[in-house]
Amino acid sequence: MNLTNITVFQAFQACSDDMQNIILDVRTVAECSQGIAKGSHCLELSDIDNSALKTLSLDVNYYVMCQSGQRSATAIAKLENLGFKNLYHVNEGYREWQNQKLPIDIPQVNKHDLRYNRHYQLQGFGRVAQEKLRNAHVLLIGAGGLGSSCALYLTAAGVGQITIIDDDVVQLSNLQRQIIHTTASVNTLKVQSAKKQLSALNPEISINALAKRLDENNVDELINNVDLVIDGSDNLTTRYLVNDICLKYHKPLVYAAVYQYEAQVSVFNFNKPDMPCLRCLFPQTKGFEPDNCSTVGVLGVVPGMAGVMQASEAIKLITNIGQVLESQLLVFDLLDNSFRTIKYVKDNNCLNH
Numbered sequence: 001m002n003l004t005n006i007t008v009f010q011a012f013q014a015c016s017d018d019m020q021n022i023i024l025d026v027r028t029v030a031e032c033s034q035g036i037a038k039g040s041h042c043l044e045l046s047d048i049d050n051s052a053l054k055t056l057s058l059d060v061n062y063y064v065m066c067q068s069g070q071r072s073a074t075a076i077a078k079l080e081n082l083g084f085k086n087l088y089h090v091n092e093g094y095r096e097w098q099n100q101k102l103p104i105d106i107p108q109v110n111k112h113d114l115r116y117n118r119h120y121q122l123q124g125f126g127r128v129a130q131e132k133l134r135n136a137h138v139l140l141i142g143a144g145g146l147g148s149s150c151a152l153y154l155t156a157a158g159v160g161q162i163t164i165i166d167d168d169v170v171q172l173s174n175l176q177r178q179i180i181h182t183t184a185s186v187n188t189l190k191v192q193s194a195k196k197q198l199s200a201l202n203p204e205i206s207i208n209a210l211a212k213r214l215d216e217n218n219v220d221e222l223i224n225n226v227d228l229v230i231d232g233s234d235n236l237t238t239r240y241l242v243n244d245i246c247l248k249y250h251k252p253l254v255y256a257a258v259y260q261y262e263a264q265v266s267v268f269n270f271n272k273p274d275m276p277c278l279r280c281l282f283p284q285t286k287g288f289e290p291d292n293c294s295t296v297g298v299l300g301v302v303p304g305m306a307g308v309m310q311a312s313e314a315i316k317l318i319t320n321i322g323q324v325l326e327s328q329l330l331v332f333d334l335l336d337n338s339f340r341t342i343k344y345v346k347d348n349n350c351l352n353h
């Protein structure tokens with residue numbers, strides 16, 4: 001590669017009144033939203049691939065610019081590989097353009113492009129996966145420790161519709177781990193408190209807050225209406241009920257449970273045939289209920305981490321990337337930093353199948 005270096009002033013002179021000469025700015029959308037050289041065409045470095053041929057012309061002379069000259073050199077190498085010939089390297093970059101007080105534009109930037117920019121840049125994710133998130137409807141059971149971190153990340157990630165069901169009220173003793181709630185929300189409904197925080201984080205997300213308990217009368221309709229279910233409940237009765245109905249309607253279920261310093265996370269991927277269920281993993285023992293946080297305590301970060309893992313598995317399920325924890329139980333212990341996965345299979349004696 002033979003870079004033809006020119007100064008910002010030379011680029012300004014060449015491009016100011018000649019349609020054949022165009023400044024190509026390869027900085028990020030976020031950088032360009034703050035200002036660009038007047039008349040520039042913006043195209044992120046990561047977007048310079050075969051699709052660039054749709055927005056660029058092989059007949060135009062491009063004066064390639066970034067902030068300080070490094071990304072523009074890489075861009076020129078990529079453009080040359082695509083067959084572009086008339087390329088000039090503005091080696092001082094936009095910083096020097098500003099220093100010399102040359103004319104700038106403040107472009108209108110699509111807010112989605114800014115909010116989800118790091119997803120758009122991410123290889124294997126991009127706009128296609130983001131659109132899948134936007135079209136997804138997730139049911140989150142519980143706005144407690146698991147639900148707090150899970151809901152915040154799902155909302156930040158851009159999951160279009162989130163229904164949260166919980167009949168509880170925020171108590172001061174919840175705040176050590178239920179980070180979606182604030183001291184000001186003590187004695188208010190958890191779903192209302194959660195909705196307020198989530199809407200502030202991302203107003204584009206539709207949050208449906210249901211201040212009731214999930215039970216046999218409402219569970220069918222709720223689960224049948226969504227794409228995926230996240231169980232953030234704290235009792236076995238609800239967990240088995242959710243498991244059974246998710247299996248019935250073939251809805252993927254993201255499971256987690258916490259105990260003191262430990263947590264478990266798994267995915268029951270019921271939209272595939274022959275997947276094991278919660279009863280295969282832990283057969284129900286009549287009347288058995290494990291100790292919960294209110295009696296044996298829990299380190300606040302444990303449900304936080306497990307909730308984040310649930311959000312991560314949900315995002316992978318929705319966007320169809322990576323491998324999810326199906327037929328595997330992830331168990332982690334924060335005291336010794338151990339993370340292990342245990343494989344399990346469908347139990348042919350399970351009454352559910």
Ligand SMILES: [Zn+2]
Nearest residue numbers: 277280350352
């Ligand atoms: Zn089963």
